[in-house]
Amino acid sequence: MLVKTVKYKNGLTLVLKNCRNNLISAIAVFIKVGSINETTFQSGLSHFLEHLMFKGSNNYLGNSMSRNVENMGGCINAVTTKGYTMYYISAQKNKIEKCIEMLADTIQNPLFSQDEIDKEKKVVIEEIKRYLDNPESMLYEKFYNTIYTKSTLKNSVIGKSQIIANISRKELYNYYKTYYVPGNIIVVAVGNFNEIKVKKLVGETFGKFYEQSLPIEPLIVENIHNGEDIIEYGNVEIGYMLSGFLGPNLSETDMYIADIAVNILGEGRTSKLYKFLYEKKHLVFSIDAFFMIERGTGNVCIMSLFDPKNIEEVKNEIKNQIQGIIENGVTQKELNRAKLSIKMNLSLSFETSIDIAERLGYWYLMGNPSFVTKYVQKLEKITIEDIIHFFKKYYSSKLISNIALLPKLDIYNNEIYSEKKNDK
């Protein structure tokens, strides 16, 4: 994959990927800020800031930027994670220059009007409520808060309502000024465009941001510690559980092995967990494993849905399956299958301009730009011994945490009080 980069004097990086056959182009702007940069009293600030960036800038007042994008047949959106914030526009291939201008103005010159801040607080508080109404989201919050104790990876992205409700414009602005600095920004352009023009335009817009010192890196590496078993009871109909343990750091080569190891453990119908807990013992309604790459220490997590009466057996069998890999290894066929599965997913992630932009931008931001290009080569070299070693190194029955959400014992969950009336 031919990817070009330009480093501007102010520290900003541009990543270019020309795709001659793509009718759609994408611009993604990555800022190296997320919930890991927040203090306890700033919980949800990165996400709130992301919302406000669409609420007016010097040249695009109010919602005129999103309106402009949609009026030219494009889509605009943003996402905040623990480790980064991404703003993006997908549009027809000939609109890329306009998209760059708009995003540059938004990122460089946001207005943060008090009126917009007040209105957007209500929107975000509603988003928080919606998020916490979802059992899987609630579990995810609790899971991160358990397996990370010192690392700021435990911080919630969505944040807390009371903090958002009380945040001042000054706090918001200071946060923005600290993190939205050129050395902390990667711009990615993917599609069918004139590279020289794009490079020049990014230089004249993003390249003009004032150079500023980079913020201090938060504590993101987590030391190994024992896991916890937590059961919460709520208004849910079935059992939900996230089980997991700490994995390799972003900078470690084990990260490549993690993808394969976790695939063999719990991705697809031939995976260990699926075959045993779903097919053979019918203990779960669904089970999937993921390797969560994070800035800092990653984690292996397993999401299962089940009949609450099976919870102890599910926990035990998850442990048994991992222990089984450590003791008995995996077959060459399983290893080959996992490699192919990952290659397939990789191919699917290169179909759309925005997916390519997201993948490239992420790895550049994480300081490992060669990840995408060397990924397949690295995968090919992984052996059965690497897989066994991976689980030996990161897993033990003491290190795994299980966070479960089960139906309340004292309520009848189908209880719905309703009234029906006909309006004239």
Added chain:
Amino acid sequence: MISSFILKNDIKVIFSKTYEVDVVALKVFTPVSVINESLDNAGISYITSRLMTRSTKNRSNEILASDIEDIGAQLYSFVDYDISGIGMIFLCKYFNRAVEILSDIILNPTFHDTELSFEKENIIASLNSRKDIIGRVVYDEFIKLFYHKTPYAMPVLGTIKTVQKMNFKSLEQWYKYSYNSSNILISVAGNVDKNIVKKYIGKYFSLVHNGLKFKTPIFNIKHSKPIKKKIYSKFNQSYIYLGFPAPSIYDIDFISIKVANIILGGKMSSRLFIELRENLGLAYEVGTIYPSRREMSYFAIYIGLDKENIDLALNKINKILKDFYTLGVLEQELKDAKMYIKGLHAMNKQTVNNQSHYYGWLEIIGKGHEYDTKYLKDIDKISTKNISDAIGKLFSKDSTTIIISPHLK
């Protein structure tokens, strides 16, 4: 580049040639789906397709799973109100093997009792877990009241009662009706040579036998008066789902309402989004939805909000709808909406999965894949008057409103 050809058993194959990425999406469609179900067998399309992906007469569950994942492929069933099917995504170099596996699934499924009872348990669990998501609770209640006792009134998964009743014999009959050569359509999208597609699809799918041809059921939904139902639930959030009877895909007003949907609530610069979210800060999630259906569809407004704002939101929604209905649409607004639809249309076709689904769907509903280009021309022809006329008819009909609110306790 889209082309099509017919197999010797009359199965039509649509092929969309793509470039750049070496992946293929292959889907076998059938029009036999929820629309054909009754109150007694709701969910039969879903469970039939699900079980077909489990094993065949030639491959046990384990061997089938292994054969699929040995080539890095992904197999899935898809069931909606007007279409059902089974699809695979795989790397181009495995075209021959993937087509053979999918043809085995279509030609030789098995419906074991043990698999059936296990699948029933899973579907019932899925139906139960729907009650844990506010958006699903409100939607399920809406379709139940909106569509009365017609096939569109239930979730695609069916109901606990109907799923429990399913038996081996009924599934086998449903399979024979659904996946015979009189009803099947194959849609392929990917970076593969057309001759390869012809060769292997022809080799394996020409063996599919004919059978009973799909008949479009006709059902009449009578809305004699507005319906409004409030449900007190376990959620912290409240939710409003307000819908009107809307034209089917064959109706003259279909395109006009598609455009109206965008102007009212289909984008960030839509009227509802601007007023309810941007100006008033009432909601995070707000918009409109207008599904494309063979039979009567619905045009619905949805909003997740705080319970204190329910009345205010309902008043504002009514005002926005009334203004839309009485004052009409501005020329610029219409132009912008058309541009947005065209952009979205192109974006949605970036993946092989979406392409094979879209072209297959066009064929199944009888418009043909050629309609893809005509659709954009039809959008261009829409005038502000077309929208006013269509909206006038839409909003003169009785609405169905579901409101979910946190428990009184």
